Amino acid sequence: MALMFSRLAHNFAKNGYYPTDEQTLERTLQALTPSAFGTMRILDPCSGEGTALAEVAHALGREHVQSYAVEYDRDRAQHSRALLDQVLHSDLMDTMISRQSFGLLWLNPPYGDLAADHSGASQYQGTGRRRLEKLFYQRCIPLLQYGGVLVLLVPSYVLDDEFCGWLCNHFTQLQVFSAVDHQFKQVVIFGIRIRRQDLGRSSEVTHTRNQLRAIGSGAVEAADIPEVWLGEPYAVLPAGNEIQHFYRVTLEPEQFAMEIGRLSGLWSEFSLHFGRNGVAQRPPVKALSQWHLALALAAGAISGVVTSKSGRVLALKGNTYKEKAHKTEFTEDEQGNVVEVRILTDRFIPVIRAWDMTPGSATRGSVLTISSAPAQTAAPSVPDAPEPAPPVISPRFALGQLVSTSSVHQLVEEGLLNPMPFIRRHAQGDWGELPDEDRQSNEQALQYGDRLFSAYDTNLDDEPRLWIITEADRSVTTLLLPSEY
Structure with a gap:
């Protein structure tokens, strides 16, 4: 052809x-x-x-x-x-x-x-x-x-x-x-x-x-x-x-018209989405969760005057606000490197404020607050002492994302290895215990954008040497042991 x-x-x-x-x-x-x-x-x-x-x-x-x-x-x-x-x-x-x-x-x-x-x-x-x-x-x-x-x-x-x-x-x-x-x-x-x-x-x-x-x-x-x-x-x-x-x-x-023609319309059956008018709403099959409550509050569905079974009369006003929830997870990528993943999610906090209007009640006029937010203690908070500023580093190249293999991560967790001094030396172009030929290759890699490699003595009996490799595109820097390469 x-x-x-x-x-x-x-x-x-x-x-x-x-x-x-x-x-x-x-x-x-x-x-x-x-x-x-x-x-x-x-x-x-x-x-x-x-x-x-x-x-x-x-x-x-x-x-x-x-x-x-x-x-x-x-x-x-x-x-x-x-x-x-x-x-x-x-x-x-x-x-x-x-x-x-x-x-x-x-x-x-x-x-x-x-x-x-x-x-x-x-x-x-x-x-x-x-x-x-x-x-x-x-x-x-x-x-x-x-x-x-x-x-x-x-x-x-x-x-x-x-x-x-x-x-x-x-x-x-x-x-x-x-x-x-x-x-x-x-x-x-x-x-x-x-x-x-x-x-x-x-x-x-x-x-x-x-x-x-x-x-x-x-x-x-x-x-x-x-x-x-x-x-x-x-x-x-x-x-x-x-x-x-x-x-x-x-x-x-x-393209939209082509998709409509392929699907014979936006929906295969029009009545499937628009034929429910007049159908009685069914109650939920299970109790509503806090998420449903937050949605009801956000929609203004919870408000007005209600009377409880005990006879209390409450004037309600519902509201909701959003806060960020932080979570850190550790996982492994395809090469077995331990990667720290930080997750930031939205959490909706429902808040109901009720004004007690019960006639003859001792609590009449008081305001109640109902919320799923964690209880706040009245004790004054003491600000944390500021952490000492880290030493100023003048890197010769970008390190990208720092990752490590499972063995290096275990050594760090056990307190046997502090990787930060070696990372600083690597970023400053101190290639550690390398022969002159490899040092020259690193200097050329800085100029042409190739992979960078360093090796350092750790003074550990079982693992006396630590390798640090920065990829050519400077997106990832990996800490590993020679036995894992």
Whole structure:
């Protein structure tokens, strides 16, 4: 199946849309092999007319593939819907898509610089040249499951230090080839997503990065993608979970009308929602909870004059207010690291004030207050003594979220290890007990945005060494023991 008539391809190259040429697509498909079991789920976040992803699905076995796509242009999105399973007509930045839900990411993003007033410019996280290719890469990588295959088609000149660092930190088995059609200077990059702590030796990562950077700078020209793929093919994994979110955040009138037509109206049966007028209300099957009471108070349903069974006459006024409830939990992430989670929830406090109006009562005129809030003691509160201010630290880089493995957490809980001095040394660029070669690698990582590594002596008999690793994107800093790596 041809991707597009050749006379039309040049016209679609404007507005950042560069369709993949047919020969490059055919050779790329030879590098992919389907999973031996299960259903595969693949994604193209810039599908164009959908032909490229449809060819991928056909090569992997159409009956065992679920194809998902996003396309900004309305006409091209409509064309994609005829070829693919699920297609969103939307800006990719305006979508909600479940993370780690796809075994293959076919990414041929728009090409060009981000304009200063571009809506996506504020979502770009980086310090290098602000490009659309980078913005789409950052948005799409979390959608690919670990072990999933990336097929990235971008101009070679986009591969700067920043982009090459991202690729080497997120993927293994990276290979880069030149597209058959050299008109747009495209390269095809294959890779398998991997967790950062599972990356290979730093020397191998550095070699791959230098190779990509040389191609990006034009010092080396990538070899053409082979006509017959002789290497180990990239296996597309089956979907590991059910996709929960795949929709557009904002709703346009055309999309709303399409959904109404698909559902034959807003509701399948109009009488289901509007046929209950005149139906007698039934009493609740169980006693109302404090939550129901709070809602009744907020709605003003509890007010007026009531008479109790004992004969007391009370003038009631209901009200409710909201307060924040703090809760801290400790859980483990996928790598076994202990993560502290702080939860802030809203709690509704109902309050009823009753004015006793019972004739002849000794308590007449008194005001009663009924509330579910904790009782307040009359004893004056003594302010806590101010904690001493922590020493001023001048970090050389951002630590991000601090996490630790279960073993380190246990040592801290038992009072055997105080990690704060080591964290301060790490943040200040004191790499601890490292050889000169590794210290030099850290200094280069500060310049190019790679992973940072430190090692410190703990003076503990069983665990004499502590490692601290800060990820390349400076989002997470992990404390671990060498035996856990």
